[in-house]
Amino acid sequence: MATQTSPDPSGIDADIRASVSEEEWAVRIDLAAAYRLVALYGWDDLIFTHLSARVPGPDHHFLINPYDMMFEEITASSLVKIDGEGQPVIPTDHPVNPAGFVIHSALHMNCENAHAVMHLHTPDGQAVSAMADGLMEHTQTGMIARSDIAYHDYEGIATDTEERERLVADMGDKHAMILRNHGTLTIGKSVAECFLRLYFLERACEAQVKMLSAGRDGLNTPPQGTPEKVKEQAAPGSFATLAQRLAWPALLRKLDRLDQSYKS
Numbered sequence: 001m002a003t004q005t006s007p008d009p010s011g012i013d014a015d016i017r018a019s020v021s022e023e024e025w026a027v028r029i030d031l032a033a034a035y036r037l038v039a040l041y042g043w044d045d046l047i048f049t050h051l052s053a054r055v056p057g058p059d060h061h062f063l064i065n066p067y068d069m070m071f072e073e074i075t076a077s078s079l080v081k082i083d084g085e086g087q088p089v090i091p092t093d094h095p096v097n098p099a100g101f102v103i104h105s106a107l108h109m110n111c112e113n114a115h116a117v118m119h120l121h122t123p124d125g126q127a128v129s130a131m132a133d134g135l136m137e138h139t140q141t142g143m144i145a146r147s148d149i150a151y152h153d154y155e156g157i158a159t160d161t162e163e164r165e166r167l168v169a170d171m172g173d174k175h176a177m178i179l180r181n182h183g184t185l186t187i188g189k190s191v192a193e194c195f196l197r198l199y200f201l202e203r204a205c206e207a208q209v210k211m212l213s214a215g216r217d218g219l220n221t222p223p224q225g226t227p228e229k230v231k232e233q234a235a236p237g238s239f240a241t242l243a244q245r246l247a248w249p250a251l252l253r254k255l256d257r258l259d260q261s262y263k264s
Contacts, residue, residue, distance in 0.1 A: 013077035013264070019090060020081075023056040028076035030191035030248075031063055032262040033255055034118065037195065039071040040258070043202060045121040046070070049183070050100035053116045053191050054108055060084050062108050064101070066094030075264045084109055099158040106164030107187055111171060114187040116194035124205040125184035131208075134178055137227045138211060138219055141204040147231035148197075150174035154181040176201050192248030193240045 017025065031053045038044050038051065047067060055061040063079040065071070081089040086101040100119075107114040128135055134151060137143045152170040155163050171177055176197055177185040184201050188194030211219070255262060 013075075016077040016090065021056070025076065027053050027055065027191065028063060028079055029263050031079060031116070032074050032076045033252055034116075034191050034195050035065060035071040035074040036255055036259070036262045037251060038118075038120070040255075041199075041202075043120050043122050044071040048097070049120050050097055050104060051116070051118040051194075052100070052104040052108065054114075055081060059089075060109060061089050062104065064096060064104060066092070067097045067100075068094055075262055077264060102158045102161055102164060103167065103185070106167045107171065110164075110168040111187060113175065113189055116188045116191045117185070118187075118194050118198045119179070119183060119185040120198065120202065121183040122202060122205070124209045125178075125202060126182065127209050128205040129178050129183055130181050135201075135204060136208055136211075137222060139204060139207045140230070141200050141207060143222065143227045143230040144234045145176055145197075145201045145204040147227070147234055148175050149201075150177045152177055152179050154179065188243070189240060190244060193243040195251070196239070196243035196247050 020028070031051060034051050038049075043049075047065075047070060050065055052062050052064040055063060061081050061083055063081055065074055066078055066080050069078060078094070080092050080094055080096055082096060082101065083089055084105060086096060086098075086105065088096070103119055104117045107117045135142060135146045135149055137146050150171050152167055155166075171187070175187050179185055184198070184205065186194050186197040186201060188197055
């Protein structure tokens, strides 16, 4: 009986792996994992949203998705590294979403906490972005997300680099943003922190849409002072610890049970 040989299990693009540092490769794996998780949770929008992460080092480069790939296909090797002008640092045949460059470069270049930036167009996120009241505080996740939320008015598809200044000004010292009539966005000091903020924001939007589908009559408003208490409980420091030490390792284990190809 012939012996069946197994293919190389890594699937890593050797040229990319050899050209980047250990630190960058670790960020690539985390960001590729975030893309796979967005697809897994059904938050992707074909190829039309974007997640990014800064490359460690002084060059202000960041990683973003190849515009012609589905999120479920993205791997650590396939991520595109671009500079502050949107130009690839490593030669690639893949294009980059112009709107993705405008939004992400604005925050990476100007917000100290924006090591990772994630932006979605989910139906629930878009629905809340179109509501005059914005995000409401009638659920626990709503209170958590609302305690750290900013808003940015819609200016059209984000291909105008002049919008970057206004985007940064509207973000201020917050870590989450509702892009009016558009979608949701979060930033974080790590991919893990950024993703967990995105998770809470998206869950809050989903709950709000379901809550309001029954009408506004009869909504239970939280007791006075409760949203302020939740804001203290969900402070950025404790949130980052929850993400990095507990939630993110669990999410990576989940992905590994399903498909480890994101690491390639």
